[in-house]
Structure formats: structure tokens, C-alpha cells
Amino acid sequence: MDNKLSIKAFNHVALQVSDIDRSADFYANVLDLQEIQIPAFDYPVRWFSLGANRELHLIGRKENGASTGIRGNHFCLEVTDILQAEMYIKDLGIDYMPIKLRPDGVKQLFLTDPDGHYIELCEM
Numbered sequence: 238m239d240n241k242l243s244i245k246a247f248n249h250v251a252l253q254v255s256d257i258d259r260s261a262d263f264y265a266n267v268l269d270l271q272e273i274q275i276p277a278f279d280y281p282v283r284w285f286s287l288g289a290n291r292e293l294h295l296i297g298r299k300e301n302g303a304s305t306g307i308r309g310n311h312f313c314l315e316v317t318d319i320l321q322a323e324m325y326i327k328d329l330g331i332d333y334m335p336i337k338l339r340p341d342g343v344k345q346l347f348l349t350d351p352d353g354h355y356i357e358l359c360e361m
Contacts, residue, residue, distance in 0.1 A: 242322045248313040248359060249284075249292040257281045257297035264293065276341035307334070307347045311355035319344045319360035 254260040261283040264270045270285035270293065281297030296309065316322045319336055323346055326333050333348035344360040 241325050242314075242358065243317040244314045244358075245317050246315040247291060248315040248357075248361075249287075249294050251294040251296055251309070251311050251313070253298040253309045254295050255298060257283055257295055260295050261285075264295065276339055278340060307355050307357070309355070311347070311357050313345075313357035313359055316358050316360055319346065319358060322346070322358050 252260075261272065264285050265272055270287070273284045273286050273292065275282055275284045283295045285293040285295070287293055298309065323333070323336055326346075326348060331348055333346055336344050336346045339345055339359075345357055347355050347357050349355055
């Protein structure tokens with residue numbers, strides 16, 4: 238079977254957390270994960286290495302607990318060609334958010350599974 242999205246790697250897991258500093262302390266000091274540098278986001282976020290170019294992204298959520306959409310819980314798959322992936326998804330008639338650039342220049346698009354869970358596709 239062909240890999241029509243050209244997925245090449247699992248990239249990261251993102252978790253919404255109620256207290257970003259408390260959660261970062263847990264992952265750094267309890268699980269001994271190495272915190273890594275992040276792009277200049279305009280919302281609270283901390284990233285940790287999971288080894289082998291895999292990451293954990295902690296994302297501070299609004300105090301009222303409301304969903305923050307794509308900034309919330311999602312997983313990311315790295316693709317070799319984001320334009321090819323976008324054409325494939327579009328041809329299938331699947332709703333998605335158009336390609337955009339993260340603050341660090343990585344191309345990304347988001348779609349949802351049938352239950353509404355966000356999936357990010359990115360091209361590094």
C-alpha cells in the first residue's frame with residue numbers, strides 16, 4: 238500500500254494543562270525530561286524532548302477550561318511534502334485548515350478525525 242500522505246515520522250504529542258509551570262516541573266523533575274527551546278508563541282507553552290526527534294508540547298489552557306482548538310490536545314505526523322498531503326486530503330473531501338507557518342517557519346495543517354480529535358501534519 239502506498240503512503241499517500243508521505244508520512245515519515247511521529248513528531249510530537251501536545252497536552253493542554255491547567256498550570257503550565259506545575260506541569261513543566263513534573264515533566265522535568267519527576268520524569269527527568271529535557272526542556273527544549275521553543276519558537277515565540279503568543280500563548281503559554283513549554284516543550285520537552287522525548288528523544289529521537291520526538292517531543293512533548295505542554296500548552297497552557299484558558300482558566301475556564303474551554304477548548305483551545307488546535308492548540309489543545311493533538312498529535313502531529315511529519316510528512317515529506319505538505320503540499321502533496323494537502324492535495325490528497327482535499328481530493329478526499331476532508332475538511333482541514335489551510336497550511337500555515339508556525340513562528341519557527343515549520344509548515345503545518347490541521348484536520349480532525351471522525352470524533353473531532355485534531356491531527357497536525359507538518360513539514361520540517
